[in-house]
Amino acid sequence: xxxxxxxxxxxxxxxxxxxxxxxxxxxxxxVRLLEYLLDCARNGRQPKEFEVAVDVLGRDSSFDVTxxxxxxVYVHQLRKRLETYYNRHDPDAQYRLVIPRGQYIVTLExxxxxxxxxxxxxxxxxxxxxxxxxxxxxxxxxxxxxxxWWASSRPGPPDPLSATLTHPMWQQLTDxxxxxxxxxxxxxxxxxxxxxxxxxxxxxxxxxxxxxxLTRLFMQDSSLQAYFRDLDMSYMPEGSAEAMLQIAPILxxxxxxxxxxxxxxxxxxxxxxxxxxxIGYISALxxxxxxxxxxxxxxxxxxxxxxxxxxxxxxxTSTAGLPQQGQPFRDLALMATWPGANQNQFVLITGTRDAGxxxxxxxxxxxxxxxxxxxxxxSDVVSHEALxxxxxxxxxxxxxxxxxxxxxxxxxxxxxxx
Numbered sequence: 001x002x003x004x005x006x007x008x009x010x011x012x013x014x015x016x017x018x019x020x021x022x023x024x025x026x027x028x029x030x031v032r033l034l035e036y037l038l039d040c041a042r043n044g045r046q047p048k049e050f051e052v053a054v055d056v057l058g059r060d061s062s063f064d065v066t067x068x069x070x071x072x073v074y075v076h077q078l079r080k081r082l083e084t085y086y087n088r089h090d091p092d093a094q095y096r097l098v099i100p101r102g103q104y105i106v107t108l109e110x111x112x113x114x115x116x117x118x119x120x121x122x123x124x125x126x127x128x129x130x131x132x133x134x135x136x137x138x139x140x141x142x143x144x145x146x147x148x149w150w151a152s153s154r155p156g157p158p159d160p161l162s163a164t165l166t167h168p169m170w171q172q173l174t175d176x177x178x179x180x181x182x183x184x185x186x187x188x189x190x191x192x193x194x195x196x197x198x199x200x201x202x203x204x205x206x207x208x209x210x211x212x213x214l215t216r217l218f219m220q221d222s223s224l225q226a227y228f229r230d231l232d233m234s235y236m237p238e239g240s241a242e243a244m245l246q247i248a249p250i251l252x253x254x255x256x257x258x259x260x261x262x263x264x265x266x267x268x269x270x271x272x273x274x275x276x277x278x279i280g281y282i283s284a285l286x287x288x289x290x291x292x293x294x295x296x297x298x299x300x301x302x303x304x305x306x307x308x309x310x311x312x313x314x315x316x317t318s319t320a321g322l323p324q325q326g327q328p329f330r331d332l333a334l335m336a337t338w339p340g341a342n343q344n345q346f347v348l349i350t351g352t353r354d355a356g357x358x359x360x361x362x363x364x365x366x367x368x369x370x371x372x373x374x375x376x377x378x379s380d381v382v383s384h385e386a387l388x389x390x391x392x393x394x395x396x397x398x399x400x401x402x403x404x405x406x407x408x409x410x411x412x413x414x415x416x417x418x
Contacts, residue, residue, distance in 0.1 A: 011038070011108070014095065023085035025175040026343070030078050032056050037078075037099070037106040046105045057255060070255025073162045075104055077174070080166055160367070161253040167370045168382045169337050170250060172345040173275045179257040181270055183288075184244065185280015185350070186234040186262040190214055193227055202231070206304075209286045210264040234264050236280070239354025243279050243361035247349060250365060251277065263287065271340070277347045281357060282307075282334060285350065292336060292348065295412040296385055298404070305352050307332050307387060309404060316389065316403060320353035328393050331356035333400060335363055336385035338410045345382070355392035359400050363388070373405060383408045 015038060024030040036056050040047050049071045053059040057070060065071070079099040086096050096109045164170060173180055188209050191199035208214050211230050218225050251258045261270070263278075263286050270276070271287070278288060283304035285292065293299055299308040305318045320331040333356040336348040349364050351357035363369045363386070373386055387404040 014097065017090070018082070018085050018097065021085055021089045023081050023089060024078075025081065025171075027174070027176045029057070029074060029177075030081060033074055033078050034082075034097075034106065037104065038097075040104075041106050046103060049104065052104055068255070069162055069253050071104075073165055073174070073253055073255060075099065076162050077166060077171070161250055164250055164365060164367045164370070165253055167367055168374075169345075169347065169364075169370060170254075172337075172339070172382055173251075173277075173347075174254045174256065176343065178344050179259065179274050180251055180254065181274035181276055182244070182248070182251060182258060182260045183266055183270075183276060183278045183280075184236055184240055184260065184262050185278065185284030185286075186236045186240075186264050187284055188213070188234045188264040189231065190233075191229040191231045193229060199229065199231070202233070203228070206283065209284075234262055236262075237354060237357070239351075239357045240280050242354075243349060243357050246361040246365045247277065247279060272342045272344070275344045275347075276340070277349070279349045279357070279361070282332075282350050282352055285348075288346075288348070292346075295409060296336070297406050298334070298385065298387060307334070307352070309387075311406075316387070318352035318356065320355055320392070328391065329355070331359075331390040331392060333357065333359040333363070333388040333390050334385070335360045335388075336408065338383040338408045340410075351390070356388070356390050359388055359390045383410050 015034065018024065018034070019031055024034065033052070033056050036047075036052070047055070049065045050063060052071045052075070053063045053065070053068075054061070057074065059068075059070075079101070082097055082099065086093055094111055096111070098107050098109050099105070100107060165174060187204055188211070189202045189204050190208065192201050192203050194200040208217060211232065214228065214230050217228075248258075259274070263280065263284055266287055268287070271291075276288075278285070281304070282300055289300075297310050299310060300306070301308060301315070301317075305321060307316045308314070309316070316332055318331045319329045322329065331354075332352040334348065334350045336346075338346050340346055347364070349357070349360045351360050363373075373384065384405065384407045386402065388400040389403050390400045391398055
């Protein structure tokens with residue numbers, strides 16, 4: 001760390017002021033990372049990416065820096081949080097802790113206005129003018145060699161995944177130690193028996209979405225056990241798999257544990273103990289259906305191909321299930337996010353059919369599209385919903401129009417859930 005005439009106690013005070021401001025978020029990881037980089041700077045060394053992963057993030061010796069960007073993600077976000085601290089809490093700070101881009105080290109920068117003015121230069125003999133020129137050439141040559149070494153060894157700029165993770169919607173998932181649960185919207189199916197007790201066909205019922213639902217039905221009417229059987233089977237639309245391919249790398253880049261489950265196997269306790277990311281059709285929301293729609297400005301129709309705008313009393317309809325091959329259609333894409341009751345975050349990436357679902361995934365994975373939905377209040381709590389009309393052919397989405405975008409009130413969500 002360069003000499004800035006700050007004593008060690010003053011530096012500790014500066015660090016603690018940043019921590020106490022809350023600018024580093026709820027996660028202790030960013031505090032540990034800042035303290036680790038400061039310790040390295042005091043010892044005059046810049047740690048390697050692997051060392052940060054092991055010493056700070058708890059990774060083991062099998063960690064592969066070429067395949068896992070978790071260190072770059074955390075350092076990039078710590079840099080942004082330090083910038084946010086000074087912009088919001090201490091814009092006139094005499095000294096600033098800064099993480100230079102492409103480096104894993106913290107430096108201390110003094111504001112130009114606080115630097116000591118140099119004494120007026122005395123007139124110099126023309127011969128002396130050659131000295132700065134020669135020194136400049138020497139520095140240039142040495143700098144060229146240093147640049148080649150640095151460019152070959154420095155970490156690359158933040159990749160698109162790291163950039164996307166800086167958006168508040170995704171940052172809410174990285175700002176603590178809670179694991180992430182990716183919930184895929186599947187459809188539970190059960191068997192219908194013929195007169196000889198053999199399975200004659202498979203049945204999908206919107207009101208029976210799990211083995212537990214079928215069991216409750218049998219408890220209400222035991223005679224139905226002679227007609228239906230639990231096959232322990234479900235299916236998932238093809239568009240869900242394609243949407244997952246876009247979102248899964250983002251979740252992996254958080255460096256957090258990510259578990260995948262089907263909606264038909266989701267437990268109520270999961271909704272409290274994890275960040276929830278849902279990918280699937282609106283008709284497969286099941287346990288999230290009432291939780292979300294009871295306070296949303298939208299309502300699903302009976303066939304789940306319609307979305308009703310409560311405020312404007314307007315009905316939006318998907319025609320994606322009707323056209324023949326090669327015929328254009330309109331579909332609906334829905335993306336929503338809100339904080340849970342246990343400081344976890346919910347993210348819904350959904351649609352009425354494949355094209356709508358895939359467009360919702362496009363928006364969630366694209367930093368520029370996410371920024372278009374940002375609110376001007378720069379709130380730390382992300383809670384809003386957006387509905388798009390998607391134009392497509394043969395399940396493919398070509399363009400989309402934003403139909404509706406409103407904030408959600410998380411207090412109402414959990415007040416109505418009791």
